[in-house]
Amino acid sequence: MYRVKQIEAEADLAGFSQWLKEQGVEHRITEEGDSQVLWLENPDHADPVLHALERFLSEPELRERVNEVVSSPVFVGGRWQPSPRHAPLVLAMIVIGVVVSFFTELGQNRLATYLMIIDPTVYNWGSMAERIQALSVTLSNGEIWRLLTPDFLHFSWAHIVFNAVMLWFLGSQIEWFDGRQRLLLLFAVVSVLSNGLQYLVSGPLFGGLSGVVYGILGYCWLSQRRRPRFQFPPALVTFAVAWMVVGFTPFTEMLGLGRMANEAHLGGFLSGLALAVILPVSKKAPHQGGA
Structure with a gap:
């Protein structure tokens, strides 16, 4: 072992030590009088470990994040890996979407019209004035x-699988860190705004959780800047916004993917950003269900 750093005894290095273990860095922390000493098996690790240690000790938010991750049962090897018991509300949303897709035959039978924002077989909706009147x-x-119910209508299994994966990955983090009430509020507000915009622009023939997913992504991305707690690759936001822009072009129809609910995506993303600004950052402990 190589002695690389002496730290004051008051510093809590338990989280940092666990993080090093998860990175595969062999080390030991010993006590010497009124100090702690960090030892490394491989001296080649000294520079990056010392840099990480300096940040851990000097940045309270980073220290809180590291301690939260290494002590949380929903992080495995530092990666977000929740089980159904950690996010039952998100799981329920996904199950409802799958059940609705099955019983509506992917939006093809009469039952689907009872879940659309208006019944398209009853009202005229060709013009903006007619759509407002019908609603x-x-x-x-x-x-x-x-x-709200258009969220659970899907017109292909690929569509619902993609939405379910994204909703589980991001929505479960909101449910765990910010609470179920916050997730329900996000779902309700984003659904109303994204579905409303899509309907007013294009009519009632749409469905899917994509608007909610975009809203949750926008919320996570902006709220993360106020209090780091969510885990997702930054490139995800870039890809999602780029895909939303592509959706406003004929390209998706040229690829045989059909017309996307572009206004729902846009409305969802913007409402998620707005909620990240308006809502206070949650200070509650994970899984307590507070707003």
């Missing part, structure tokens, strides 16, 4: 659920 009558009849 006003629908809501005045008490069919408020229609603002």
